[in-house]
Amino acid sequence: MSVPPLCEAFVLHFGEMGSRWGINRTVGQIYAVLFIAERPLCADDIVDRLGISRSNVSMGLKELQSWNLLRQRSIPGDRREFFHTPDDIYAIVRTLVDERKKREIDPTLSVLRELLMRSPESESERHAQGRMREMHDLIELLTGWYAEVQKLETERLIQLLSLGSRIVKVLDVKDRLFALPGGKRSSPTDKGN
Amino acid sequence: MSVPPLCEAFVLHFGEMGSRWGINRTVGQIYAVLFIAERPLCADDIVDRLGISRSNVSMGLKELQSWNLLRQRSIPGDRREFFHTPDDIYAIVRTLVDERKKREIDPTLSVLRELLMRSPESESERHAQGRMREMHDLIELLTGWYAEVQKLETERLIQLLSLGSRIVKVLDVKDRLFALPGGKRSSPTDKGN
DNA sequence: CTGAATTTTCAGATTTTTCTGAAATTGCAG
DNA sequence: CTGCAATTTCAGAAAAATCTGAAAATTCAG
Known part of the structure; x- marks a missing residue:
């Protein structure tokens, strides 16, 4: 996992919590990463930070979207989708x-x-x-x-x-x-x- | 599962709900059975009703006890423990x-x-x-x-x-x-x- | 339309969780 | 203490879930 140590502890804890809440570990980690990110992230940013497969990230994001927990943003001239959590x-x-x-x-x-x-x-x-x-x-x-x-x-x-x-x-x-x-x-x- | 159809539907539903709540299906079913039972049940009563192994029931009851969700009663001259849920x-x-x-x-x-x-x-x-x-x-x-x-x-x-x-x-x-x-x-x- | 970038899908591999039967332990009456 | 009924433990089996890579689909600039 390539995030600063402070963030890593947070992400790992929320992965753990997610798995006790019927949400799977990875999905919890993905949300944690997005929650503390300074800017919207694309799928590959998440791959880099969590060190999991691209397809896993794709499924995790889909799951989070089905919960209405994500916002999306696209940058003109960039084909990728960027995801972030609500500010509030x-x-x-x-x-x-x-x-x-x-x-x-x-x-x-x-x-x-x-x-x-x-x-x-x-x-x-x-x-x-x-x-x-x-x-x-x-x-x-x-x-x-x-x-x-x-x-x-x-x-x-x-x-x-x-x-x-x-x-x-x-x-x-x-x-x-x-x-x-x-x-x-x-x-x-x-x-x- | 050998419980009346009305009870069966309840038990199955709460097994399902349990598994979405980080409690496993069987533990949810055990609690459901105890919750609707007319009288305290011993482990073998639960085995009969759910059709699962004795050891699985034992572990499930232990889990529920660790959550403080069970009350116990012993009948004099009977070596078995009887379990029930709080009335309230x-x-x-x-x-x-x-x-x-x-x-x-x-x-x-x-x-x-x-x-x-x-x-x-x-x-x-x-x-x-x-x-x-x-x-x-x-x-x-x-x-x-x-x-x-x-x-x-x-x-x-x-x-x-x-x-x-x-x-x-x-x-x-x-x-x-x-x-x-x-x-x-x-x-x-x-x-x- | 073409083709490159990106995302999604999904069969099978991997990992984790759950369940079982056999054996060990406990508790109690006699 | 003995012996039996009941319970617990636990290693391995079975089932369920998660994850991956490869392939398919989508998207969009040109």
Whole structure:
């Protein structure tokens, strides 16, 4: 690998992390190289830096593109394509989460919904459905939250994240100020534990 | 696989999901079987249901235990160990996130910190460090938020999640009510984009 | 259209991961 | 301690994934 030592450590670590995340090592390394590069890189730049075959780079780039994680730039008079990562790291994380949701969460929800529609044919199936229902409801709660938060501009998001659990105090204040006389409370999930 | 069709679909799907999450297919299936089981299961129950070797089950259970995802129960006069998943699905997710953080996020943060300490020896290293800094700060923001939220009881967490981005309106109200004359604002991250 | 530069494809080689059966170990009742 | 039931370990087999080089396809200047 022909990158400065500082970069090498970063690239190797993200290759490792990628492989724990169901993305293969090389693809992780390619993204790491692009992420820290000063300028957009062409495929052969990546070959040089990682010391892997040209075809491997080509497949890796295709994979990353299918995740919407790359931007391309072409230089007039140069036939090569140059790739770079979005400048805004928040945008990168948003894309990553969106794609992950699309590929993993959404299909899971639809499998769960389908299974919850079926009539259980035994006591054990009935019990299993109960558990699937719990899982389904939790995933819906989380994805609903994510869908809402996703809409926020980065500025707002940071504000919210920085608050952390102190947000709860704000909620308390709100409750006290606007408490409805009837004591009406939303109970979003019926946790049958 | 000798489980009712409803359960089989669930187990197969979670095997698949597991393998996209860096957990292997079989381990995912073992957890799925335990998650929907009516009662704690011993290793041989799992062998019967999944049709895999006894040793594979043993290794899978060990793996799941290392993630703190299992509870054990022994029946007096029976030498076998019986395994089950926590009843509270929120507890399961919390454990999963905690472990994932411990194994992936924390080591990443410490690699990033170490690399940020080093003196760049070239312009490209200097630029790379800038990107690493952005990544480091974002991860810190997210883990800080998670550490705070983790402390909340499930009840409170659900309340918060159900609010979604409507929380921002609450923030607005708070700002209006308690606006400091000096216009003091915390700016948590300096995004140099 | 031609041909050089570049990218993509893909069959098979290589590497890594997962799985198994046999053997070793553990734990406990008697 | 003995003997048996249960569990764990681990070397090698099997399966899955990743990677490569060669060939095909694409792109574009001239």
